[in-house]
Amino acid sequence: MTKHGLTSTLREVPVEEAIGMVLAHDLTQIIPGQFKGRLFRKGHRITHEDIPKLLDIGKAHIYAIELAEDEIHEDDAALRMARALQGDNTVLTDPYEGKVSIKSQIHGLAQIHKPTVDAINGLGDIALATIKTNTVVQPGQSLAATRVIPLITKQSKMEEVERLSAALRNPKSQADQAVIQVRPFIKHRVGLITTGSEVFHGRIQDKFGPVVRAKVEAFGSEIVEQRFVTDDLVKIVTEISYLRQQMCDMILLTGGMSVDPDDRTPGAIRQAGAEIIRYGTPMLPGSMLLMGYLEGIPILGLPGCVMHDPFTSFDVLLPRILAGDVIEEQDIIDMGYGGLIGC
Structure with missing residues (x-):
């Protein structure tokens, strides 16, 4: 694969040997009179629990994407981004289809560093959507979502996100902050x-x-x-x-x-x-x-x-x-x- 400058390869793999690999195409399941639809989407990472399902639809082999050392799967990339961005009083959702949400743990005031958000969105291949800074939020409310556009992206993109996020942090200073955090209200x-x-x-x-x-x-x-x-x-x-x-x-x-x-x-x-x-x-x-x-x-x-x-x-x-x-x-x-x- 050469799109987006990627060097990952496509190869046929027995399903029993595919655990941890990335599916290169959608797989459809048909149950006559009951169901016809997508069982696994392109980009799904094969798990041990998936093997019986694959065999049940007659798939003894699949086409899998083998990542190069400098590449990262969309789910891993979205999670890595979110971890770099999140600050106090936030929690992450599990990655799904290249997206991770950052949510508030408390009733408080959302703090979003817009210049860093803009810089990250300027990198290409990745998207960071947020609410506006100084928004009052409730527990469980979404603050931001990270999204990787292609199925696979370069590790260097994540390194740049981490660099931009780390530039805000200074634990020895009162100015220490994360890109996305929530401050609690102080009783007055x-x-x-x-x-x-x-x-x-x-x-x-x-x-x-x-x-x-x-x-x-x-x-x-x-x-x-x-x-x-x-x-x-x-x-x-x-x-x-x-x-x-x-x-x-x-x-x-x-x-x-x-x-x-x-x-x-x-x-x-x-x-x-x-x-x-x-x-x-x-x-x-x-x-x-x-x-x-x-x-x-x-x-x-x-x-x-x-x-x-x-x-x-x-x-x-x-x-x-x-x-x-x-x-x-x-x-x-x-x-x-x-x-x-x-x-």
Whole structure:
């Protein structure tokens, strides 16, 4: 065989001597009145259990592909790729027809290194399909699948995949990572401040709190305290300071995020001493979100759309923060591409 630069050979082999060899053609089984179809596909590796089945269909000999030393079967290649790519909290499926899936073992945040994925897909003869990075995943959910296109490929392809994957790994560094991994969510004690004189005085019911609480609890964290305050900058600052003293790991503020004269929340967050990473997010819904840090803990001003829209900029950032990400301005900027969810 010379396709794809391969040098493997084709030879006739008695079935009893074919264990471990690769079938060079499909084999059909016919059971009159019951079944007619493929018993073994081209590329199947013969096992001891296959011998009686082959003899039952009258096959005393088969054509087998004998691999050259520098070649690898599709199943072995797909498994070798997947092992090189997989990281923490992932599990592999058994290879089948040149494909292996990488699945999550936990509820967490998928981390996929796109530059390496692109480099691997540029090698030819192999395919790596993944979900998007920073996707929230459940146990058993597929993260990626490796696929070898030809029946046989060069060992050198696998060596290059392993080299690209190893380039990310540095066990002595916090930057150590695999191409495909899942990070668990870290339990946070979250403080919630609901601003708005109309809510504080009971003119309208608070509908923000239950929504935010459900979103936070979905990732294993909890709202430890909810505070209500009028649209008064000084009082909002006081409540922020109070929650910080309660050792909250995150502070969320709802209400007062627009440009109306009575909306004081962004100014209060600044006056409390927070570093503002970005006020204004290139995503709809959720463009009025404020992202900042106060003495190292995340503090967010949430726009009104969080109350009624199922997916906003808050839903993009929350799981990342709860998985331990430190959000930078570039992370916010990157949200614009693909960020038009609705408006």
